[in-house]
Amino acid sequence: MFGFTAFRKHLKEFAVFFVLIIICLSMLAYSGSQSETFKPKKAGMDLLSLCQRGIAYTGGFFTGTVNSIAELHTLRKEYQELTKQMEEYQFMEKNYLELFRENQQLKRQLGYLEEGEIEKISATILGGKTNNLFSSIIINQGENKGIRKNMPVIAYSSEFPCLVGKVVEVSGHSSIIKPLTDRSLYIPARLQKLRYEGLVRGSGAEMDSPLTMNYISKRMKNDIAEGDIVVTSGNNDIYPENIYIGTVSGISAKEYESSLELELQPFVDFHRLKYVFVLKVTGEPDEK
Amino acid sequence: MRNKLLISIILVLVLILIQSTVLHYISPDMILPDLSMIVVLLYASRKGVMEGQVLGFISGLAEDFLTVSPPGFNALIKTILGFMAGILKNKLIFDPVLFPVLFIFLATLLKYMLAYVTAYVFLDSDSFSSLFNNRQLLEILLNSLLAPLVYFLLKHSKLIPTDIWSSQK
Numbered sequence: 013m014f015g016f017t018a019f020r021k022h023l024k025e026f027a028v029f030f031v032l033i034i035i036c037l038s039m040l041a042y043s044g045s046q047s048e049t050f051k052p053k054k055a056g057m058d059l060l061s062l063c064q065r066g067i068a069y070t071g072g073f074f075t076g077t078v079n080s081i082a083e084l085h086t087l088r089k090e091y092q093e094l095t096k097q098m099e100e101y102q103f104m105e106k107n108y109l110e111l112f113r114e115n116q117q118l119k120r121q122l123g124y125l126e127e128g129e130i131e132k133i134s135a136t137i138l139g140g141k142t143n144n145l146f147s148s149i150i151i152n153q154g155e156n157k158g159i160r161k162n163m164p165v166i167a168y169s170s171e172f173p174c175l176v177g178k179v180v181e182v183s184g185h186s187s188i189i190k191p192l193t194d195r196s197l198y199i200p201a202r203l204q205k206l207r208y209e210g211l212v213r214g215s216g217a218e219m220d221s222p223l224t225m226n227y228i229s230k231r232m233k234n235d236i237a238e239g240d241i242v243v244t245s246g247n248n249d250i251y252p253e254n255i256y257i258g259t260v261s262g263i264s265a266k267e268y269e270s271s272l273e274l275e276l277q278p279f280v281d282f283h284r285l286k287y288v289f290v291l292k293v294t295g296e297p298d299e300k
Numbered sequence: 301m302r303n304k305l306l307i308s309i310i311l312v313l314v315l316i317l318i319q320s321t322v323l324h325y326i327s328p329d330m331i332l333p334d335l336s337m338i339v340v341l342l343y344a345s346r347k348g349v350m351e352g353q354v355l356g357f358i359s360g361l362a363e364d365f366l367t368v369s370p371p372g373f374n375a376l377i378k379t380i381l382g383f384m385a386g387i388l389k390n391k392l393i394f395d396p397v398l399f400p401v402l403f404i405f406l407a408t409l410l411k412y413m414l415a416y417v418t419a420y421v422f423l424d425s426d427s428f429s430s431l432f433n434n435r436q437l438l439e440i441l442l443n444s445l446l447a448p449l450v451y452f453l454l455k456h457s458k459l460i461p462t463d464i465w466s467s468q469k
Contacts, residue, residue, distance in 0.1 A: 025349040025386075032357045032379045039364075039372030040422045056365030060317065064366075067321040075325075140324035141367060142316050144332055144439050145415055148368040150320065180368050190368050196424065218435070219329040282328045 049161065054183040058154075061186035064138045065152060130252060132166075132289040133157045138186065147219060149189040151288060154182050164251045164291045165189050167280055174256045174279035175199065175244060176288050187290070192257070192278060193219050200247035201225060201257055208232050209245050212257055212276065219282040223258055225274040230265050233272055238262070242276055252293055304459055305351055308343050311459075312336045312359040320366050331435050333442040334408065336363070338450045340378060341385040341407050342400060346460040349386030356382025370422065377414045381407055396455070400447035408440040 043050040049057075135151035153159055165176040177197065181188035190197055195216030202209040210227040225242060240260040246253025262275030315335045323330055336359045344352025360378030364371045385407065392399065454460045 022349075025353075028350060029353050029379070029383050032353055033376065036357075036360075036372040036376035036379060040370055040376065040418075043370045043372065050371050053365055053371045056361065060313075060362060060365050063313075063317050064321050067317060071322065071325060137324075139317075139320040139366070140328045141332065142320045142336075142363045143334055143367070143374070144435050145374075146368045148366075149328070150366065188366075188368055194368075285328070 049181045049183060053181065057181065057183035057186055057188070061138060061150060061152070061183070064150060064186075068136075068138045068152075129293075131158075131292040133159060133292060135159075135187070135288055135290060137286055137288065147191055147194060147216070148180075149177070149191060149282075149285075149288075151187050151189060151290075152185070153290065154185045154187045156185055157290075158292055159187050159290050160292075162250050163293075164255070165288050166255055166291060167285055167288045169256075169279050169281065172256045172279065173254075173289075175251065176280050176285065178250060179290060189288070191219055191282065192280070193221055193223065193282075199251055199257065200245045201242050202245040203228075203236065203260075204241040204243045206232070206235055206240070208236070209247065210271075210274070212242065220278075222261060223276040223278055225260075225276055226271055228272045228274065230270060230272055233263065233265055236260060236263055236272070236274065242274075252291065304347075305355065308339065308351075308355055308459055309358055312339050312355060313362055315339065316359065316362050316366065331438045331442065333439065333446050334411070335446070335450065337378065337381065337407070337411065338400075338404055338443060338447050339454065340382050341404065342447070342451050342454055343460060344382045344385035345388045345392065345403065346394070347386070348389045349383055352382035352384075352386030353379050354382070356380070373415075373418060373422070376418055377411055380414060381411060384410075396451060397448045400451040401444045404447035405440060405444040408443045412436055412440075 039050065039052075043053070133153055135153040135157075138150045138152050140149055141147050151165075159179060159182050161179055161182055163179045165178060166173045167176050168174070175192050177189045177191040177194070179187050180190045191214070192199060192212070193214035193216065195214055197214055199212040200209070201212040208228050210225045212223050212225045214223050215221045228236070238260050242257045242260065244251040244253055244255040244257060256279045258276035258278040260274050261277045264273045264275070266273065319332055319335065323332055340352065340355045340359050343355060356378035357375050360373075360375035361371070363369070363374040363378075367374070385403075451460075
């Protein structure tokens with residue numbers, strides 16, 4: 013009798029175990045075949061991101077209060093400097109608008125196709141990875157602002173647009189970004205000055221680890237120097253061109269390979285990243 | 301008993317949220333200890349298979365919702381770990397230091413093995429870095445060192461039994 017009871021008890025545990033495993037495997041198999049974010053994941057992301065928002069804002073309030081006291085005395089000085097800079101920029105803007113009009117006119121005359129409009133959706137970073145298996149960044153905007161899967165994400169560093177990564181999961185009010193340092197992200201890129209094109213890929217281990225750029229012919233080795241800037245080439249539907257990726261920090265040419273391997277230091281500093289912009293290009297990116 | 305499971309679920313969810321927010325603000329590139337896994341496994345080893353697998357499944361699913369991993373990836377790993385830890389109920393002496401260190405050390409090793417196999421079967425080869433790189437080895441060490449502290453806190457919050465021998469109930 014006891015044995016039967018014990019068996020029945022364990023049978024229930026095993027049954028629950030197999031049901032849970034089947035649920036997990038079904039989710040894995042189903043989500044792999046879907047281009048859209050899996051619906052239960054969307055709901056879960058929304059619910060948990062709400063809690064993250066609470067934690068982030070509470071933390072932000074305390075650190076903001078402490079920091080604002082320290083920042084007050086520098087504000088006046090900065091204000092005066094900025095007013096001066098603003099006057100300069102107003103003058104520059106005038107020149108820029110003239111040049112822009114001239115450029116548009118020339119483009120039309122040469123029959124260039126109009127580039128798609130790019131809308132920037134600003135977002136605040138709520139959090140990051142929960143374990144060391146995958147790196148990710150969570151932001152506080154989602155489908156409510158028109159964010160979709162595969163949209164590129166940038167941040168501004170020294171006034172330059174720098175690539176942060178791309179959107180991989182979207183829910184109603186939050187999105188998950190895969191950083192450009194991830195191994196599975198391939199970015200068509202080119203050297204800004206020399207215009208040699210290649211493919212940039214992350215190393216996947218750490219967010220500040222270097223990137224690698226491949227498929228640049230060995231013949232170009234003498235032309236490339238450390239410090240050269242690498243930008244997106246715009247050769248695919250996801251990343252528009254001329255977004256800053258990184259600078260060359262190392263050049264290696266393996267004997268058995270026909271192309272160079274460039275080591276790049278990413279422009280974006282993930283340690284100081286607080287706000288990002290999701291780029292919405294007219295003509296939606298393909299679902300990958 | 302259900303109350304304790306509910307408290308453990310809330311605790312695990314809070315730990316996951318803290319890991320993804322507070323620790324991210326300290327450093328986005330930090331090597332994170334898997335605090336939720338430590339709680340799941342220590343709880344399961346004292347409470348049994350059912351509690352272990354349910355808690356493991358929920359904690360894994362929460363992680364899946366907050367990361368780029370496909371839904372089911374972490375849930376599968378944590379369910380299996382919770383189930384296996386639950387089997388150990390009534391079979392171990394619960395030394396407050398040595399047991400958590402060794403137990404969590406082996407469990408984290410197993411977690412990465414399971415993650416590697418799952419990634420190999422369900423994800424493309426680029427999605428997952430090599431097995432046991434420096435970061436993962438550091439996490440194994442970190443988890444093992446934090447395990448006695450978590451065990452101490454769980455015991456004193458009465459979420460798990462306080463006796464050295466596993467409970468017979």
